Amino acid sequence: MALSEAKVGRLMEIAQVNGPEKIRKFLMTLGCFEGENITLISVLAGNYIVAVKDSRYAIDRKMAQAILLV
């Protein structure tokens, strides 16, 4: 299941991050990679608000589809 289909407010584990290497590397530095936890906080204005390691990020649909959950 992709993050874009996740249920709001539930702690999930990342199975895989797809997409161009540059973006994957960037997400990795934020702590968004295989085996880490992620929570979808809300879906706002077409963007996905996620909690990763104590911080909040807004990511667009394309990126949310590239993050696969366990």
Added chain:
Amino acid sequence: MIKIALAGNPNSGKTTLFNAITGKTEYVGNWPGVTVEKKEANLKREFKSYSLTGEGHGHGHGSQHDHGSQHGHGHVHGHHHGAGERKHQVRVVDLPGAYSLAPYTSEEAIARDFVTGESPDVLINIIDASSLERSLFFTTQLLELNIPLVIALNKQDLVKRKGNVIDTERLAALLQCSIVEVVANTGEGLKTLTAAAITSAGRKTQPAPEFAGRGSLTEDLDRQSYVRQLTDAVLKRGRNANELTVSDRVDRIVAHTVFGLPIFGLIMWAIYALSINGLGGWASGYLNDVLFAKIIPNAVNGFFERIGVHPLLQSLIVDGAIGGVGAVLGFLPLIMVLFFLLALLEDSGYMARVAVVMDRYFKRIGLSGKSMIPMIVGTGCSIPGIMASRTIEDENERKVTIILTPFVPCGAKLPIIALFSAVFFPGQTWVFPSMYVIAGALIIMGGLLLKNIFPFQSSSTFIIELPEYRLPSLKHALSQMYRQAKAFIIKASTIILVMNTLVWFMQTYSWSLHVVEDPSASVLATIGSIIAPLLIPLGFAGWQAAAATLTGFIAKENVVSTFAIVLSASDDALMSTASPLVNLFTPVAAFAYLIFNLFTPPCFAAIGAMNAEIGGRKWLARAIFFQLTVGYTLAMLITQLGTLILYGHLAAGAIPAAVIFISIIAVGIYLIRKNRNQSLPGGQ
């Protein structure tokens, strides 16, 4: 000399700290990516004392710890002033934020290049304590550079609010560096921090953290697991990070799919209404109509007549310098109120949400929400706005953003809007907001056009960190206001004053350097007359309008001051309904003139910034040509259609206008076709 570099994640408070310890007032905002270039300044004298003063909590390690106990509270100041002063000059370098040493965007690369290439004596790594784990990833990379490092643990108040506790002493021991808890906003702990930094600088080396897998292919992963161990050892979590916070609830309203945009519109409208019709507008009206129009000129004229100064010199000073600069300075209160309110809004953390709300709309034109940040910054000045485009990763998106950002009316354009709306549309509050609505429409349409003219393969991915909301600081807003006011006054008393003197000379003298009776025989009039014919299809008759537009390219405020000088023959104040401006423009043409000056290429300084950021002269030429065409076409359409609809007759220059309009459309269609044909065979 000791060189201290400030490094850390975006929005961790580097520039706030930099301002506090150097006394500078660099641009600060509560969103990631405000600082996009490195800034340098000397450490303030009060921070140069070597001793620990006992203020704040310093958790030292190793040699630094010993130092702390040696000095204590006693002999603090004094032993370091005097002869050693110069030798011990301390430079502080503020760097753009970065999440790691492997840069994702170009401003992150600036930080990387500095810490790895210019070997500072000591690094202050600012950590947002509320995102400790993420921050430590970058910290462990910085520790490997063998440059003494001191951690400034910032935003502990947020940590405590979450019910978390960080064992600072343990962390300092594990990382083998000093850690100082600071509150950059209030200045707490900063003396301890700078003392620790200066002491550490003498150490010359920095032990690197040891973890399995360093230098291997899976280094990033191994580093992350090391960072996790560190965090688990020192951070006690009182609350789950995934619980819904107040910020999350606010986000659901202000970044709402439907209400997000209207809320943003309402907030901006309120800010401009308060600045322009409220206190700022009232004070500006007083300065313009009374102080700079009557009191000061009358007093100075009276003084000069009494002492018998040559009338020409009197005219230069009163009409040229005071009239021109006064016309601009009169708008100072308006600009101060505006920037005060904008600083409050920026400090709250709302601006990152605006990027989220706008992302959808920008996606349609091949951009992303990231392009909103340069445009918000551009409401102050286009130059930092254009530079803020560095936070955009995709090159094409960056170029388009640079071309579109100057369409946002900057602070220097506000006096033009204020002048024309006071003279031609008194009491009508729609003029100001309409400029921003038109700017928004032009950005969308301009973006669509650019997307169709140039072969853009936009890869727009959007990700932005959302800082927690906080109560805006009054002190911060006042200091940002002061920064803007200072810049405005400096500009008015240098570049605008010089330009006004020049304008006065050019309209007083003919080419043969004789004083002219009729200004239309002056140097300025002949220069204005050269481009005046080009402006006839736009409904602007006479050399004055042309001259004002030309001087506007030096600085946009000059449009106002040039009118003040060339129309000074009249006794009526420039900014009134009886202004001599009404002889030059019909209200429709006045609106078009406003549009023309707002949406043609920006001032030369901003064009310089475009040149530096856009990547090549070819793109600069395209950008300027595009901006000129957009502004010209829109002003022409407003004059021609407006005159026909509102006054029921054709405007002057209707036939050339029609010809020009058709040619522009034809060129546009040709360029779009050409792009389609090119991109089809080679496209994906």
